[in-house]
Amino acid sequence: MVSFVVEKPQRMSASQNVVVSETTRSSIIPNNSSSAQKAPTAHPGFISISKKKLLKNLEIINGGQRINAWVDSMRASSPTHLKALPSSISSQQQLNSWIMDHPSALDMFEQIMEASAGKQIVMFLDYDGTLSPIVDDPDRAYMSSKMRRTVKKLAKCFPTAIVTGRCIDKVYNFVKLAELYYAGSHGMDIKGPAKGLSRHKRVKQSLLYQPASDYLPMIDEVYKQLLEKTKSTPGVKIENHKFCASVHFRCVDEKKWSELVLQVRSVLKDYPTLKLTQGRKVFEIRPMIDWDKGKALEFLLESLGFGNSNNVFPVYIGDDRTDEDAFKMLQDRGEGFGILVSKFPKDTDASYSLQDPSEASPHTRIYMICVSIIHIYIVVYIYLYV
Numbered sequence: 001m002v003s004f005v006v007e008k009p010q011r012m013s014a015s016q017n018v019v020v021s022e023t024t025r026s027s028i029i030p031n032n033s034s035s036a037q038k039a040p041t042a043h044p045g046f047i048s049i050s051k052k053k054l055l056k057n058l059e060i061i062n063g064g065q066r067i068n069a070w071v072d073s074m075r076a077s078s079p080t081h082l083k084a085l086p087s088s089i090s091s092q093q094q095l096n097s098w099i100m101d102h103p104s105a106l107d108m109f110e111q112i113m114e115a116s117a118g119k120q121i122v123m124f125l126d127y128d129g130t131l132s133p134i135v136d137d138p139d140r141a142y143m144s145s146k147m148r149r150t151v152k153k154l155a156k157c158f159p160t161a162i163v164t165g166r167c168i169d170k171v172y173n174f175v176k177l178a179e180l181y182y183a184g185s186h187g188m189d190i191k192g193p194a195k196g197l198s199r200h201k202r203v204k205q206s207l208l209y210q211p212a213s214d215y216l217p218m219i220d221e222v223y224k225q226l227l228e229k230t231k232s233t234p235g236v237k238i239e240n241h242k243f244c245a246s247v248h249f250r251c252v253d254e255k256k257w258s259e260l261v262l263q264v265r266s267v268l269k270d271y272p273t274l275k276l277t278q279g280r281k282v283f284e285i286r287p288m289i290d291w292d293k294g295k296a297l298e299f300l301l302e303s304l305g306f307g308n309s310n311n312v313f314p315v316y317i318g319d320d321r322t323d324e325d326a327f328k329m330l331q332d333r334g335e336g337f338g339i340l341v342s343k344f345p346k347d348t349d350a351s352y353s354l355q356d357p358s359e360a361s362p363h364t365r366i367y368m369i370c371v372s373i374i375h376i377y378i379v380v381y382i383y384l385y386v
């Protein structure tokens with residue numbers, strides 16, 4: 001039986017977390033006692049619900065299984081922002097203080113230029129919510145042609161990778177750029193640029209690494225079971241991402257969420273080697289292996305010959321909790337920086353943010369940052385070599 005514990009890991013692998021409330025990085029993870037940690041203190045400036053209070057709020061139903069925590073977590077899953085502020089702190093004050101800690105990447109040209117001078121920039125880009133806007137139907141999360149042109153230009157200047165929860169085939173159908181590296185299925189499927197590019201037909205990327213290949217049949221089985229179990233829930237969408245599966249509830253009526261949770265759990269109970277994490281209005285079912293977007297980033301840097309190099313400057317742009325693993329990896333390596341795309345303050349390991357109160361689309365923001373990075377590169381190149 002899979003049961004769940006509530007914990008508050010502050011700096012554990014972000015992708016292992018299912019956020020219980022908007023104000024914490026609390027998580028619901030499969031109940032294995034070794035993973036239950038002592039609750040650390042919350043990040044300063046961030047409001048946390050105590051474990052006791054949270055547990056009090058949990059409703060014990062269905063043979064002792066806790067459902068309300070899941071539903072709270074689902075409610076908070078997109079957009080993630082800080083609602084439950086003490087009345088003494090206005091949301092504007094909180095935003096200001098967060099921006100002091102995570103300044104807009106667009107205001108930091110000089111610092112970025114200085115820090116990256118003489119180093120090889122390597123670009124890592126998340127897809128959903130970063131290169132494409134969040135939309136109701138995951139099959140229609142198109143990237144604009146303008147964005148595609150920007151990414152193409154970027155890839156001419158620097159090695160560029162798409163790091164996504166989607167499987168490579170699906171993300172490739174949106175991005176359509178053979179010259180990129182792709183780390184699909186949350187980094188569990190890594191491919192390099194295709195050799196012998198063709199304008200007319202897709203040339204297959206070269207396989208670099210698949211750390212969860214043993215899980216392929218299991219994920220397929222789970223995907224089919226999820227389809228079957230959830231078919232009575234209107235609006236649900238199940239995706240097979242090869243090494244992981246997604247259960248979307250963005251279009252499921254909130255009244256049906258507890259029912260959906262029960263359906264998902266009834267499938268997962270037979271698969272103790274899978275874990276469940278949560279993204280933006282989506283449950284992600286993934287192999288319980290020590291691999292995430294951060295590890296994929298590290299792997300790609302090594303593959304590019306920058307394993308032990310001081311001459312590399314990786315930049316990772318992402319919007320979701322799973323991107324935190326990559327931000328953390330950069331922070332731990334002390335190289336490059338992470339940029340969080342978010343309009344709201346979030347607990348993050350990214351150094352910079354891209355948030356736009358004037359509601360510019362993610363396209364515009366990423367476009368601007370990419371153009372800026374290309375600009376920085378050209379300036380540095382001219383400075384050094386011309």
Ligand SMILES: O=P(O)(O)OC[C@H]1O[C@H](O[C@H]2O[C@H](CO)[C@@H](O)[C@H](O)[C@H]2O)[C@H](O)[C@@H](O)[C@@H]1O
Pocket residue numbers: 126127128129133134135136137138139141163164165166239241246248250279280281282284320322
């Ligand atoms: O790592 P990412 O590239 O950010 O992928 C994470 C998930 O993205 C997709 O779902 C999200 O975007 C959808 C389209 O905008 C939206 O409908 C959904 O609510 C979001 O969660 C993708 O469909 C998932 O499978 C990925 O895991």
